[in-house]
Amino acid sequence: MDIAIFVFDDMTALDAIGPMEVVALLPGAELKIVGKQKGQVRAGKGARSLGIVADYALGDVTAADVLIVPGGTGTRALVNDDALTSWIKNIHATTRWTTSVCTGALLLAAAGVLNGVPATTHWAAMDLLKKLGAVPTDRRVVEEGKIITAAGVSSGIDMGLTLAAKIAGEDVAKAIQLMIEYDPEPPFDAGAASKASPELRKLAIELISS
């Protein structure tokens, strides 16, 4: 089972690594880490960035059983990248499951995959998602046919486990959840935009922009 994960400069690493760690444990999983070109991309910016290696260029991968498109600030430039959006559209035509995490949904939308389709993204990008033709849906994981979109960053873990259950059944998904010891205990009840004060939203945006 080929699992293609697109990586790019100024992506959010956790968007990709959350679901990756889950689906990599599926029996028969093979990861294809795909970039615009082969070689290193930098997740995040400057002194806060991490080098991730694209083992394949877009042209090297022409089909996949599962596509995972992560998000990050770098998506804003890529929505106008025809080589990428064509690739996503073509891969989507071959997949059993097409998925995104966070603003990865903007790339699916730019590729025409989400036209009129209920989907989710990071809370701060819902308007953009609508402009790109999707139907913004305020849930953590949104399933619509073979398309599964997840909300911001950490929601990719929940999406990955949902997907694992569809692919390999609930027992395997539960065993993966146990292996990654996903029994969350967030120290604060602060992760949902619907419950956040305007001040907290503002501070969050300032932190990501600084």
Place this chain on the structure above:
Amino acid sequence: MDIAIFVFDDMTALDAIGPMEVVALLPGAELKIVGKQKGQVRAGKGARSLGIVADYALGDVTAADVLIVPGGTGTRALVNDDALTSWIKNIHATTRWTTSVCTGALLLAAAGVLNGVPATTHWAAMDLLKKLGAVPTDRRVVEEGKIITAAGVSSGIDMGLTLAAKIAGEDVAKAIQLMIEYDPEPPFDAGAASKASPELRKLAIELISS
């Protein structure tokens, strides 16, 4: 604020990326991704692996405000690596916070950092942690002075937020939690070893060993 994150072959990527994504949003954060040598390491094995770039070799980094040591199967060989354990010991002497996720605790223990210290690790490695001199403690995040250890894989996100609050205060930690939209909705209640059947534990071990 220098945040050193050790990376190595056959590590578990999510162990490192979970807390990294949190602490990278702290004001003034600078990441130092450190390997045995500079260059690519492979998180995970073979067709299920991801290339991560070590920007620094051990000798390039002699102090850090925060040390994060992730886990993974690769730790088993590294507990006997004197160059690494000496480095951890020396960095620990300079830190404000020394942390581990999952079996990263085995590396802290091998460096002598956890002698007689309450600490946690992945549920399947508690016995090994004890053999290396720590006092295994069955909590998701264990704080003991400046040392914070986290349980398996995904617990590093909870640890990172706990650490963020200590470094920059609760408001900043809450804003980071909002930015990574950490409002978990695990599809199953299967992440805690204490609640898992022997059969589920066995299946989890088989998945990671296959």
